[in-house]
Amino acid sequence: MIIDRLYEAVEARGPVCLGLDPTPELLPPGLLSAAGSPAEAYLRFNRAIVDATLDLVACYKVQIAHYEALGVEGMACYRDTLRYIRGRGALVIGDVKRGDIGSTAARYAVAHFEGDFEADFITVNPYFGTDAISPFLPYLERGKKGLFVLIRTSNPSAPELQGFPHLSRPSRFSCHASPVTRHPLYLRVAELVARWGEGFVGTCGYSAIGGVVGATAGDALAQVRRRFPSLFLLVPGYGAQGARGKDVAAAFRDGNGAVVAAARSLIGAHREKPDPERRFPDYAREAVEAMREDIRRWTR
Amino acid sequence: MIIDRLYEAVEARGPVCLGLDPTPELLPPGLLSAAGSPAEAYLRFNRAIVDATLDLVACYKVQIAHYEALGVEGMACYRDTLRYIRGRGALVIGDVKRGDIGSTAARYAVAHFEGDFEADFITVNPYFGTDAISPFLPYLERGKKGLFVLIRTSNPSAPELQGFPHLSRPSRFSCHASPVTRHPLYLRVAELVARWGEGFVGTCGYSAIGGVVGATAGDALAQVRRRFPSLFLLVPGYGAQGARGKDVAAAFRDGNGAVVAAARSLIGAHREKPDPERRFPDYAREAVEAMREDIRRWTR
Numbered sequence: 133m134i135i136d137r138l139y140e141a142v143e144a145r146g147p148v149c150l151g152l153d154p155t156p157e158l159l160p161p162g163l164l165s166a167a168g169s170p171a172e173a174y175l176r177f178n179r180a181i182v183d184a185t186l187d188l189v190a191c192y193k194v195q196i197a198h199y200e201a202l203g204v205e206g207m208a209c210y211r212d213t214l215r216y217i218r219g220r221g222a223l224v225i226g227d228v229k230r231g232d233i234g235s236t237a238a239r240y241a242v243a244h245f246e247g248d249f250e251a252d253f254i255t256v257n258p259y260f261g262t263d264a265i266s267p268f269l270p271y272l273e274r275g276k277k278g279l280f281v282l283i284r285t286s287n288p289s290a291p292e293l294q295g296f297p298h299l300s301r302p303s304r305f306s307c308h309a310s311p312v313t314r315h316p317l318y319l320r321v322a323e324l325v326a327r328w329g330e331g332f333v334g335t336c337g338y339s340a341i342g343g344v345v346g347a348t349a350g351d352a353l354a355q356v357r358r359r360f361p362s363l364f365l366l367v368p369g370y371g372a373q374g375a376r377g378k379d380v381a382a383a384f385r386d387g388n389g390a391v392v393a394a395a396r397s398l399i400g401a402h403r404e405k406p407d408p409e410r411r412f413p414d415y416a417r418e419a420v421e422a423m424r425e426d427i428r429r430w431t432r
Numbered sequence: 433m434i435i436d437r438l439y440e441a442v443e444a445r446g447p448v449c450l451g452l453d454p455t456p457e458l459l460p461p462g463l464l465s466a467a468g469s470p471a472e473a474y475l476r477f478n479r480a481i482v483d484a485t486l487d488l489v490a491c492y493k494v495q496i497a498h499y500e501a502l503g504v505e506g507m508a509c510y511r512d513t514l515r516y517i518r519g520r521g522a523l524v525i526g527d528v529k530r531g532d533i534g535s536t537a538a539r540y541a542v543a544h545f546e547g548d549f550e551a552d553f554i555t556v557n558p559y560f561g562t563d564a565i566s567p568f569l570p571y572l573e574r575g576k577k578g579l580f581v582l583i584r585t586s587n588p589s590a591p592e593l594q595g596f597p598h599l600s601r602p603s604r605f606s607c608h609a610s611p612v613t614r615h616p617l618y619l620r621v622a623e624l625v626a627r628w629g630e631g632f633v634g635t636c637g638y639s640a641i642g643g644v645v646g647a648t649a650g651d652a653l654a655q656v657r658r659r660f661p662s663l664f665l666l667v668p669g670y671g672a673q674g675a676r677g678k679d680v681a682a683a684f685r686d687g688n689g690a691v692v693a694a695a696r697s698l699i700g701a702h703r704e705k706p707d708p709e710r711r712f713p714d715y716a717r718e719a720v721e722a723m724r725e726d727i728r729r730w731t732r
Contacts (some may be wrong), residue, residue: 155539164613197532197539203548207507229532231557232497233587233673235696239455239497248503257531259559259582260591282559287562292624296617297597317596317617324592373533396535 134252134276135364138223139336141190142388147423147431149225149366150416151395152178152187152213157311158400171202171209177412178213181399182220184413186249190391191223193366194251201245211245211248213274216219223252225366229282231257231264238267245271253278255344255366258321265341272332278340281325283356286346286369294318318345318352319359326360338364338389345383347375347392354382357389365390368424371397377426384431433575434552435664439636441490443504446724447731449525449666450485450716451695452478452513455497458700462709471502471509474689477712479511481699482520484713488720491523494551494665509662511548523552525666529582531557531564537566545571553578555644555666560623565628565641572632578638578640581625583656584618586646586669592620618645618652626660638664638689645683647675647692654682657689665690670723671697678728684731692727 154174156164167173184191194217199210217224226249230240237260244254245268256264258281270278284294295316322343329339342364345353349369356363365383369375371394383390401419402408408415453625454474456464467473481490499503499510517524526549530540537560544554545568551671571577584594594660595616622643641673642664645653649669657662665683669675671694701719702708708715 153536195532195536195539197530197536197543200543200549201539201547202503203543204508204511206543208504211504216669229557230497231531231532232495232529233585233668236453236497239495239501243497243500243503247501249500257529257557257559258592259557260585260587261592261594263587263589285533285560287560287563289563292561293617294560294561294619296620297615315597317593321593321598368533 133332133334133340134278135222135338135340135342136334136336138191138278138364138391139251139334139338139388141223142391145188145190147384147388147391147427148189148420148424149191149391149393150181150398150420151193151195151227151393152181152188153198153395153398154178154399155198158396160402160408160412163412169205171205174199174206175209175212177399179216180413181416182217182222184417185420186220186222188417188424189222191225192217193225193227193393193395195227195395201385214249214251218250218252225280226254227253229255229257229341231260233260234263234267237264239272241267245277253280255280255282257282258324260330262324272340278342280342280344280366281321281328283322283325283343284345284349284352286348286373286375290346290349294321319355322356322360322363326363328362333362338362342366344368347379347383348373353380357382357385361385364400366393367391368393370394377430380427381430387431392423394423398423433525433632433640434578435632435633435640435642436634436636438491438553438578438691439634439638439688441523442691445488445490445692446686447684447723447727448489448720449482449491449493449529449691449693450489450697450698450720451493451495451693452481453498453695454478454699455498458696460702460708460712467673470683471505475501475512477699479516480713481716482517482522484717485720486520486522488717488724489522491525491552492517493525493527493693493695495695504646514549514551516657517550518550525580526551526554529555531560532566533560534563537564541567541571545577548584550657553580554578555582555704557582558624562628572640578642580642580644580666581621581628583621583625583643583653584645584649586648586673586675589611590646590649603729609643620656622656622660622663626663629663633662636688642666644668647683648673649678653680657682657685659684666693667691668693670694677730680727681730687731692723696725700721704711
């Protein structure tokens with residue numbers, strides 16, 4: 133099963149999930165001007181980063197928004213980036229966060245588990261409930277694909293819905309402790325994700341349906357890890373969003389069971405360094421090594 | 433403002449929002465085999481449907497999943513479909529349901545409000561909270577664009593999260609009525625959407641930030657309409673998903689303030705009819721007329 137491959141990758145190379153999320157501002161200026169188009173520059177950039185980091189990362193994550201922003205040509209670059217990664221034998225998460233009614237989710241499954249945009253894992257949004265997940269399951273049953281469902285995201289406004297219902301403080305006058313106050317939406321989502329994943333647990337002990345829990349979300353990570361031991365976690369928030377090794381440590385069990393995603397802090401490591409056009413892959417490699425070491429200090 | 437254009441379109445032509453969601457199964461078989469590729473068939477199909485219905489609909493809605501499923505070529509067809517609709521002077525909703533952290537949402541804003549995939553409105557997912565909405569607001573401030581945020585979707589499993597927290601029945605022993613039991617997540621989302629939209633109310637009295645509320649969701653539609661009078665509603669669930677004119681009536685105030693989306697029941701109206709390859713645009717036109725009349729009976 134694909135989740136066993138991811139588990140083995142973490143065992144062999146550590147838990148860094150390198151985000152290939154290029155923007156015009158993040159590329160070395162000379163690279164952008166030398167290429168015929170931004171999409172071409174992105175592809176060259178991505179290939180060089182992948183070549184420089186293959187032996188250091190568990191997997192790659194490609195955020196489709198950055199490619200959609202370049203239109204049809206950007207989508208060709210997204211396709212080519214995924215193909216390149218998979219062609220090198222590495223695992224890739226298509227960070228697409230799709231979510232829709234069943235008949236539409238079925239088309240998203242075709243889009244992202246077959247054909248041009250085929251990834252090994254994709255991220256999905258749980259807002260529609262089970263209907264948004266079911267159409268992906270036939271692909272999981274064949275053992276080839278996996279999902280990461282958003283549980284608790286890493287952004288500042290995440291609690292607005294994911295922490296619902298909020299009671300700003302427990303009432304001193306309530307006659308019994310409400311179960312609701314201790315059970316925000318994201319824990320309900322985590323429960324659903326764990327249930328959806330029950331039939332897809334690999335030999336490694338984790339399910340091919342994992343969850344996304346941000347490292348910037350206080351004790352959410354520890355809470356989800358403790359309650360749902362077979363949930364493999366994709367942990368965003370490291371680096372540019374502020375989290376460090378100690379903040380992601382709670383995601384792990386014996387150094388596995390999670391990958392930690394970072395993009396800007398790794399692929400943008402060349403900024404304000406000498407000769408970025410030529411040396412950006414080395415800077416990315418160094419940044420990945422430092423991140424890996426920072427996490428290892430807190431998890432082994 | 434764009435919401436005034438949509439309001440005027442409903443006044444002039446009624447509230448049908450025609451969904452251009454082709455699938456290989458939904459196209460007249462001869463059309464698919466005559467075209468060089470499915471994407472080419474989709475584009476021919478869409479153009480003919482648009483030509484046949486321009487004077488009958490408020491707007492079109494294009495569900496991007498169906499195009500993503502055809503890969504890069506499908507994305508070119510998505511681009512060309514949007515361009516064709518806008519080139520004919522009609523309004524189009526890009527049904528993309530994107531949602532992500534701020535820096536990523538900013539790229540989705542570029543992707544769907546500029547360039548190849550430019551739409552007049554797009555649908556967005558609220559799971560990330562305000563951060564997922566803010567990057568779109570500069571486009572709204574210029575008056576040219578609008579959003580529809582998912583509030584209560586039309587699919588069977590929608591209540592799993594959107595109805596959270598569920599208490600299966602009120603406890604006979606609770607010492608006070610819990611405010612939480614009367615306030616499911618989707619009403620919290622509706623409140624947020626109404627607040628986000630406050631600065632974007634057009635002369636028609638509705639905001640350029642509207643909401644998606646399904647017609648299959650019991651009294652959710654009436655509830656949201658009553659509490660949030662300036663929320664323009666995009667109402668899915670009509671037709672193939674089971675809702676009829678009487679089910680969508682609650683979305684309207686004086687025959688406006690909402691558009692009702694249907695796809696399969698309209699663009700697939702040619703199925704099991706004579707000569708579908710030649711006459712599918714006529715069948716779609718008839719189906720739109722019947723839907724428009726069905727809704728009118730309950731709203732005027």
